[in-house]
Amino acid sequence: MKSSVITFPGSNCDRDMNVALNKFGFKNKMVWHDDKELPKSDLVVLPGGFSYGDYLRCGSMASKSKIMQSVINFAKSGGLVMGICNGFQILVETGLVPGVLLRNKYLEFICKNVFVKIDNRDNAYFKNLDKNVLEFHIAHNEGNYFCTKDQLKEIEDNNQVAIYYCDIKGQTEDKYNPNGSTNNIAGIFNKEKNVLGMMPHPERMIDKSLSGEDGSIFFKNLLNNIK
Amino acid sequence: MKVSAIITLKKDVLDPQGKIIHQTLDGMGFKDINEVRQGKYFEIDVKENDPTKAKSIVEDMCKKLLTNLVIENYKIIETQ
Numbered sequence: 633m634k635s636s637v638i639t640f641p642g643s644n645c646d647r648d649m650n651v652a653l654n655k656f657g658f659k660n661k662m663v664w665h666d667d668k669e670l671p672k673s674d675l676v677v678l679p680g681g682f683s684y685g686d687y688l689r690c691g692s693m694a695s696k697s698k699i700m701q702s703v704i705n706f707a708k709s710g711g712l713v714m715g716i717c718n719g720f721q722i723l724v725e726t727g728l729v730p731g732v733l734l735r736n737k738y739l740e741f742i743c744k745n746v747f748v749k750i751d752n753r754d755n756a757y758f759k760n761l762d763k764n765v766l767e768f769h770i771a772h773n774e775g776n777y778f779c780t781k782d783q784l785k786e787i788e789d790n791n792q793v794a795i796y797y798c799d800i801k802g803q804t805e806d807k808y809n810p811n812g813s814t815n816n817i818a819g820i821f822n823k824e825k826n827v828l829g830m831m832p833h834p835e836r837m838i839d840k841s842l843s844g845e846d847g848s849i850f851f852k853n854l855l856n857n858i859k
Numbered sequence: 860m861k862v863s864a865i866i867t868l869k870k871d872v873l874d875p876q877g878k879i880i881h882q883t884l885d886g887m888g889f890k891d892i893n894e895v896r897q898g899k900y901f902e903i904d905v906k907e908n909d910p911t912k913a914k915s916i917v918e919d920m921c922k923k924l925l926t927n928l929v930i931e932n933y934k935i936i937e938t939q
Contacts, residue, residue: 689927696924725927732929739875778872778930812873 633658633858635675638703640665640694645680645716645835652835653677656851665697674858675712676703678719680771680833690733690774691721700726712756712858713827717772720819720829729822729829730787731779736772737812743771745843746810748795748818748832749802755825756857757794757850765802766795766846768832770810770818775831777813777820784814794819794828860908862917863936864925867898872930901925902938910937 635658639646646662653660653675661671665683670676684693694700700722707713707728715723723729736742747765750758779787787793796804796816804816811831819830837847868874874896881895903920907913914935921933 688925692924692927730929732927734873734930735875737873737875739879776873780871780929783929812875 633674633855634672635660635677636663636671636673637661637677637679638663638665638699639679640681640683640697640722642683642685643679643681643718645718645833648833648835649677649679649716652838652847652851655838656848657855663699665694665699667699668702670699670702670706673706673711675714675854676706678703678713678715678722680717680719683718683722686774689721689725691718691723691725694718694722695725704728707822707827710824710826714757715827715829716833716835717770717775717831720831721774723827723829728827729820730783730792731777731814731820733774733831734776734778734812735774736776736810741771741773742775742810744769744810746770746818746832747798747800747802747808749798749804750795752791752794752821752825754791755794755821755828757828757854759853759857761849761853763846763849765798765800766834766850767800767837767844768834768846769836769843770832772811772831775811775813777817777831779814787820790823792821792823792825793817794821795830795832860910860913861902861904861938862913863938864901864903864917864921865898865934865936866901866921866926866931867934868896869930869932899925913937
C-alpha cells in the first residue's frame with residue numbers, strides 16, 4: 633500500500649508519520665507542498681506541526697498550497713485523506729470537513745495523553761477495530777472544535793463524528809473534554825467518510841519506548857482495511 | 860488605492876482571548892465594560908484606482924483567504 637505525507641513549511645510531525653507508516657507496511661513518500669502532482673497513493677496524510685507559523689488562522693495558508701489542489705481532487709474522487717492536528721486544521725480550511733478549530737477554551741497549549749471513543753466503524757479507518765477506546769496523544773493550542781448548529785445537526789445526522797474525547801471507559805462527559813470542543817468532538821469525517829481530520833496523534837503511540845502503543849493498533853488496522 | 864478590511868468573530872463564537880482581555884482591563888480598573896471581542900484589521904494597497912473595483916478585489920480576498928466564514932464576518936472600508 634502506498635502513502636504520501638505532505639510536508640509544509642513548519643510541519644514537524646511529517647517524519648514521525650513517515651516512520652509510523654513505514655513501520656506498519658506502507659510504502660511512504662514525502663511530498664513537498666510546492667509540488668503539483670501527487671504520487672500514486674492509497675492514503676494521503678497531512679501531518680501535524682505549525683505550517684506557515686500558524687499565521688492568519690492555523691492551516692489557512694497551507695490549505696492554499698499548490699499540492700492541495702491535487703489532494704482535494706484526490707479526496708473528491710474517493711481517496712483516503714487523513715489530517716492530524718495541524719493537518720486537521722488544514723482540512724477544515726479547505727472545506728473538505730465541516731467546522732473550524734478555535735483557540736483552546738482555557739487558552740493553554742495542551743500536551744498530554746487522552747482517551748478517545750470510537751463510535752463509527754463504517755469507514756476505512758476504524759472498520760474491524762476491536763477496541764472502543766484508544767489512548768492517543770494531543771499537543772495543540774487550537775483544537776477547540778466548533779461548528780454552527782446547522783452543521784452540527786448535519787454532522788450528527790450523517791454519522792460524521794469519528795472520535796470523541798472520553799475517559800478510559802469511554803464516558804464522554806464534559807470533564808474529559810480537554811479544549812472546549814463542541815460535544816467532545818476530537819475527530820470528524822466528511823460525508824463520504826474517506827476524509828478524516830483529528831486532533832490526536834496516533835503516530836506518537838507506536839512504540840513501547842514512547843508513551844503507548846494504541847497508535848500501532850490504529851495503523852495495523854488501517855493497513856488491513858485498505859489492503 | 861488602500862482598502863481596509865475588518866474581520867470580526869460572529870456573535871455565537873466563543874472568544875477566549877477577548878474574555879481574558881476583558882478580565883485584565885477589569886483588573887486594571889476599567890469597570891464599565893460589557894464585553895470585549897478581538898478581531899483583525901488588514902490594510903491592503905491594491906493596484907487599482909477605481910474604488911468600486913478595488914473594494915471588490917479585497918472582498919474576493921476576504922471570501923477566499925482572509926476570513927473563515929464559518930466563524931467570522933468581514934467589513935470593507937475604503938481608506939484612501
